[in-house]
Amino acid sequence: MWGETFDDFENDEGEMAMAKQNLIAEPARADFTFAKLPLGIQPVDFMKTHFAETAGKSMQFRKGTTTLAFVYEPATPADKGGIIVAVDSRASSGEYISSKSVMKILDIGDRMVATMAGGAADCQFWTRIVAKYCTLYELREKTSITVSAASKYFANTLYGYRGQGLSVGSMVAGYDKKGPQIFKVDSEGDRCQLKVCSVGSGSLNAYGILDNHYKPKMTDDEARKLGLRAIMHATYRDSGSGGVCNLCHITPTEKIRLPPMDVSKLWYEFADELGRDITYNPVE
Amino acid sequence: MNAHDEVQRTLNPTCTGTSVIALQYKTGVVVLTDRVVSYGKMARYKNVSRQYKVNDNVLIAFGGDHADFHWLQNVIERQVLLWKRFDQDIGPKALHGYLTSLLYAKRCKMNPVWNTLVVAGVEEEEKNNKETSTPFIGVITQKGCAYQVKHIATGLGAFLLNQAVEDEWRKKGEDLSREEAEAVLRKSLELTLYHDCVADNEFEIGRVDATEGVVLGKEEKIIGDWSIAETNCQYE
Amino acid sequence: MTSFTGITAVANATNEMAMFKQAMKEVAAHPEWMSSRQIERQRWNPYSMEGGSTCAISGENFAIVASDTRMTQNDINILTRDAEKIQILNDNIILTTSGFYGDVLQLKKVLQSRLHKYRFDYRSDMSVDLCAELLSRNLYYRRFFPYYTGAILAGIDEHGKGAVFSYDPIGCIERLGYSASGAAEPMIIPFLDCQIGHVTLSEGYERPELTLDRAISLMKDSFRGAAEREISTGDKIHLVIAEAGKPVVVKFLPLRED
Numbered sequence: 001m002w003g004e005t006f007d008d009f010e011n012d013e014g015e016m017a018m019a020k021q022n023l024i025a026e027p028a029r030a031d032f033t034f035a036k037l038p039l040g041i042q043p044v045d046f047m048k049t050h051f052a053e054t055a056g057k058s059m060q061f062r063k064g065t066t067t068l069a070f071v072y073e074p075a076t077p078a079d080k081g082g083i084i085v086a087v088d089s090r091a092s093s094g095e096y097i098s099s100k101s102v103m104k105i106l107d108i109g110d111r112m113v114a115t116m117a118g119g120a121a122d123c124q125f126w127t128r129i130v131a132k133y134c135t136l137y138e139l140r141e142k143t144s145i146t147v148s149a150a151s152k153y154f155a156n157t158l159y160g161y162r163g164q165g166l167s168v169g170s171m172v173a174g175y176d177k178k179g180p181q182i183f184k185v186d187s188e189g190d191r192c193q194l195k196v197c198s199v200g201s202g203s204l205n206a207y208g209i210l211d212n213h214y215k216p217k218m219t220d221d222e223a224r225k226l227g228l229r230a231i232m233h234a235t236y237r238d239s240g241s242g243g244v245c246n247l248c249h250i251t252p253t254e255k256i257r258l259p260p261m262d263v264s265k266l267w268y269e270f271a272d273e274l275g276r277d278i279t280y281n282p283v284e
Numbered sequence: 285m286n287a288h289d290e291v292q293r294t295l296n297p298t299c300t301g302t303s304v305i306a307l308q309y310k311t312g313v314v315v316l317t318d319r320v321v322s323y324g325k326m327a328r329y330k331n332v333s334r335q336y337k338v339n340d341n342v343l344i345a346f347g348g349d350h351a352d353f354h355w356l357q358n359v360i361e362r363q364v365l366l367w368k369r370f371d372q373d374i375g376p377k378a379l380h381g382y383l384t385s386l387l388y389a390k391r392c393k394m395n396p397v398w399n400t401l402v403v404a405g406v407e408e409e410e411k412n413n414k415e416t417s418t419p420f421i422g423v424i425t426q427k428g429c430a431y432q433v434k435h436i437a438t439g440l441g442a443f444l445l446n447q448a449v450e451d452e453w454r455k456k457g458e459d460l461s462r463e464e465a466e467a468v469l470r471k472s473l474e475l476t477l478y479h480d481c482v483a484d485n486e487f488e489i490g491r492v493d494a495t496e497g498v499v500l501g502k503e504e505k506i507i508g509d510w511s512i513a514e515t516n517c518q519y520e
Numbered sequence: 521m522t523s524f525t526g527i528t529a530v531a532n533a534t535n536e537m538a539m540f541k542q543a544m545k546e547v548a549a550h551p552e553w554m555s556s557r558q559i560e561r562q563r564w565n566p567y568s569m570e571g572g573s574t575c576a577i578s579g580e581n582f583a584i585v586a587s588d589t590r591m592t593q594n595d596i597n598i599l600t601r602d603a604e605k606i607q608i609l610n611d612n613i614i615l616t617t618s619g620f621y622g623d624v625l626q627l628k629k630v631l632q633s634r635l636h637k638y639r640f641d642y643r644s645d646m647s648v649d650l651c652a653e654l655l656s657r658n659l660y661y662r663r664f665f666p667y668y669t670g671a672i673l674a675g676i677d678e679h680g681k682g683a684v685f686s687y688d689p690i691g692c693i694e695r696l697g698y699s700a701s702g703a704a705e706p707m708i709i710p711f712l713d714c715q716i717g718h719v720t721l722s723e724g725y726e727r728p729e730l731t732l733d734r735a736i737s738l739m740k741d742s743f744r745g746a747a748e749r750e751i752s753t754g755d756k757i758h759l760v761i762a763e764a765g766k767p768v769v770v771k772f773l774p775l776r777e778d
Contacts, residue, residue, distance in 0.1 A: 042548070049565075050565070396566075423600075429568065
């Protein structure tokens with residue numbers, strides 16, 4: 001512990017072999033030892049008592065979101081196709097907006113992202129665990145992990161904490177050897193593959209726009225507009241969502257993060273496009 | 285169930301002490317406690333000291349559960365002996381830190397030590413140089429919330445006396461003499477006596493001085509001026 | 521045993537399983553071995569709120585952190601007027617925490633010891649980015665028994681730029697230009713949004729540059745404003761100024777004491 005003698009160096013080879021062995025083996029399920037409440041206290045009840053509305057405004061966990069993702073095919077050869085992931089950027093603690101600039105698209109790998117809905121801290125923490133697993137997988141297997149496998153690992157990990165009050169609603173989206181894929185994963189341990197998907201408090205509003213305008217084949221411009229449009233409308237109807245719209249376009253070759261767009265400005269943009277005056281006109 | 289219920293349903297302490305008042309003066313600290321341990325509103329045990337001499341530099345006074353404090357005395361004694369093994373005398377700062385961790389750890393097990401502790405002492409900055417020693421008062425609540433102060437009143441005194449003691453302190457600040465500090469404490473006890481039904485008129489003033497070390501106080505009595513009762517009663 | 525037909529057997533089995541699960545749930549919530557003393561103990565509130573507010577602003581080459589020094593009991597009774605909520609962890613990392621003071625102290629201790637170990641292991645000071653992630657993790661490790669704190673970590677990052685990281689009680693992390701936490705957060709943030717974020721300024725208007733002097737005056741203003749309207753904020757402003765390449769400066773400024 002305190003220093004090395006020369007004898008210790010002779011063990012190096014043995015240690016190297018051991019390290020290699022460890023590297024080849026499948027890493028164990030993330031086994032964190034979280035500080036626990038004394039036996040018999042249910043974390044869910046405990047949180048409800050101390051961190052719900054009765055707690056001070058700043059003591060509530062950050063949450064609230066609209067996130068969406070969809071897969072589309074290119075309409076013309078000039079387009080790239082792939083996946084559009086669009087999210088808002090609001091985090092609220094109760095009625096207080098504790099942040100208006102959260103990045104809710106978290107990187108998992110070069111070609112994969114996870115979105116964040118539900119408890120912000122839960123998503124951030126567990127996404128990193130998944131990212132670590134994926135990186136290790138890539139190093140070990142010398143091939144990048146599939147979206148399916150990554151999301152499965154994510155879901156399994158969350159399942160291990162089921163009923164303990166985690167709150168995660170995430171979409172793992174990415175391009176792998178099987179093509180563009182989106183998996184929705186949540187803290188109940190649920191996991192399912194979808195083409196068009198939206199999660200969060202504003203998801204229903206987003207679905208309304210998305211289902212209306214979605215086509216399996218779109219140009220890149222159309223697809224990006226659709227993502228923006230759905231998020232914009234969701235933020236206007238859902239008070240838990242707002243801020244800017246972050247958009248990520250995963251194409252077969254690259255991952256493009258578009259600059260954030262203020263949803264207030266988007267509103268005027270779409271109003272212009274529809275040829276409609278933004279003032280309410282009951283006669284029309 | 286709402287948040288207020290659980291405060292009421294808490295496992296209540298049984299035999300309790302009330303206020304502790306402590307004040308720092310030029311070369312040390314004076315600590316005043318009354319000498320009663322109550323069982324609810326009943327004055328269950330009289331002539332009980334609520335101050336504990338740890339060593340020549342440290343004195344601890346407590347408010348809250350008497351049994352828990354007895355347990356703490358054992359723990360503290362062990363800690364002192366542990367330091368002795370390394371030929372060290374535990375100082376007030378170190379003990380304050382240790383007790384903070386202890387109380388916080390117990391809180392995390394949802395099994396709190398039901399005490400408000402006042403660690404009074406003289407911190408030796410240099411070994412065997414009394415000139416550089418500084419007075420120290422540290423407070424720890426049962427949840428492990430700890431802070432250092434120049435003057436303190438705990439228990440009901442926190443509501444009654446904190447400002448009164450602070451005003452006295454601000455008049456002289458660091459230059460307060462021991463006699464003046466003790467006078468402030470006596471006056472403060474008189475005030476608790478009028479308004480705190482579990483406070484007693486028998487009390488003791490312990491002190492920790494840079495030169496004299498810990499001097500535990502003798503039992504004293506105060507009657508107070510009850511003529512103010514005439515102006516403060518609605519029950520005739 | 522009533523029937524040997526498959527369907528009833530399955531129905532019975534699922535029913536039994538459901539009942540078993542229910543029983544397990546109940547017994548987990550109220551184990552029989554638990555004495556009334558233990559049940560009482562669980563209802564005890566391990567948290568208290570000592571009030572106060574903290575705030576941090578970062579600029580091009582500086583970060584300033586401020587908090588008030590009041591500590592209250594039940595938001596009403598002032599326990600002390602000089603409780604420190606800011607910890608200078610090293611030359612370029614400053615932690616400031618509001619909330620339950622026991623947790624504030626614990627968090628400080630955890631980070632201090634981790635930083636100490638880092639110095640021992642790597643023979644250099646930790647950078648603020650690393651420490652920010654470390655803090656986030658440590659907050660999350662208490663996910664099921666959280667720290668009752670709103671933490672802000674500020675400092676000078678590896679590129680000499682000011683950095684402010686804001687957290688929720690369980691470690692949701694975000695790097696921001698400015699942040700506040702504690703009782704007066706909903707008062708300070710709109711003020712800073714207006715003055716630093718310029719969210720209320722139309723386009724085309726001149727936006728004053730955020731210099732150190734301006735940041736300090738804004739900080740003073742926000743605390744003086746909060747002390748006017750928030751009960752658990754007051755007494756003194758504890759101001760810590762970190763500028764790239766300069767030692768950390770600590771100041772105490774008076775504030776309303778009522």
